[in-house]
Amino acid sequence: MQSDLNILEIINKTVDQLSEPQSYDQVCHEHRLGEPLPSTEKLARIVNMLREILFPGYFGNTSLRPNTIKHYMGVYVDELFELLSEQILAGLCFTCENPEEVDFQERSRYAQSVASDFISFLPEIRRKLVGDVETAFVGDPAAKSASEVIFCYPAIRAISNYRIANQLLKLEVPLIPRIIAEMAHSETGIDIHPKAEIGEGFTIDHGTGVVIGSTCIIGNNVKLYQGVTLGAKSFSLDEDGNPIKGVPRHPIVEDNVIIYAQATILGRITIGKNSIIGGNVWVTNNIAPNSKIVQFKARETAFSDGAGI
Structure with missing residues (x-):
């Protein structure tokens, strides 16, 4: 058991450490009176x-x-x-x-x-x-x-x-x-970033775990289910190795698209209008309009640009 003196010393030492500028310069906001x-x-x-x-x-x-x-x-x-x-x-x-x-x-x-x-x-x-x-x-x-x-x-x-x-x-x-x-x-x-652009008639069924990135563009009458991620595939780096910000890196989802639970859509790709994306699929290339992408048919589906998922 610590004595009263030791407790005081511990507290004072901790206060000194917490008050050192190098320990808080990245997490402290100084403001005017x-x-x-x-x-x-x-x-x-x-x-x-x-x-x-x-x-x-x-x-x-x-x-x-x-x-x-x-x-x-x-x-x-x-x-x-x-x-x-x-x-x-x-x-x-x-x-x-x-x-x-x-x-x-x-x-x-x-x-x-x-x-x-x-x-x-x-x-x-x-x-x-x-x-x-x-x-x-x-x-x-x-x-x-x-x-x-x-x-x-x-x-x-x-x-x-x-x-x-x-x-x-x-x-x-x-x-x-x-x-x-x-x-x-x-x-x-x-999780919807406020910078994303989302059209009218938008809905999310159940919702838990949905992520919509900052540069997403979502059209009208789009429906997402729980666990859907509209995210970034990678980040462009500057000459110092730091991520370049402000570059569009999230998907474009056109009108009348349905994306089912746990689907992951990554990168600046386009999901064409009237498409259906099944649950648990991983999409990193453009999807033509009127497509239907599901797990067991994913590799068989043809796209207008010849790309697969």
Whole structure:
């Protein structure tokens, strides 16, 4: 058993080690006094509020009626504007390389402008989500109603976060979109990078383990099952051996494609429209439109470019 003196020495030594700059220079963010930091708690509140706005009456504790919905929408949007402006500002400050040169008041006004621009896209985000819900309902015989899909299906939560994060990213908001996307990843097990481009009528059945990379392009009316990976095959390296970022390296999935469970699609390849990719297959070359790829026929399937999988 350690004596009180030994315990104190151990604690003091550990504090000294943890305070050495070389031990934390890669994992420490230094910020100016008064500079806001992104808050996962506040971002969670923003996401929950957006779900209330996008799906009125389904999330939160408010009982909406036709004669009260405009009032509550006004209250929600006002609060959303304040919270989102604050978190956008925090993201801008957090990623600023030369904070001492930044006009904080000007940056704050810019954050408010971006927040208002994002709010103007909410009707369009809702329109797309309505299509996603309808696709999930029509495509699943187990679903009894669209309400069940909204309440219960993890895909709707993940796709909602994606469409929110994707719009923020298009408005050049740093950091915050990735945090929102990773919240859905933690909540549902579905990993959709906010930079991916996904068309309308998108659905994921079951969903756990789905991965969609940052440079993926997905068309309209695409359906994925659990465990599908739309990933990168390899990374181009610079002369120093470091990965070159920003290069398209994930698949393009065209309209009306179905990809079944545990399929792995890698690299900047194209899955042609109206194709069906069976479960547990590994695809690294282009697939012609109207193809059907399954394990036992994989080597027999012909492609328009002569490539196999």
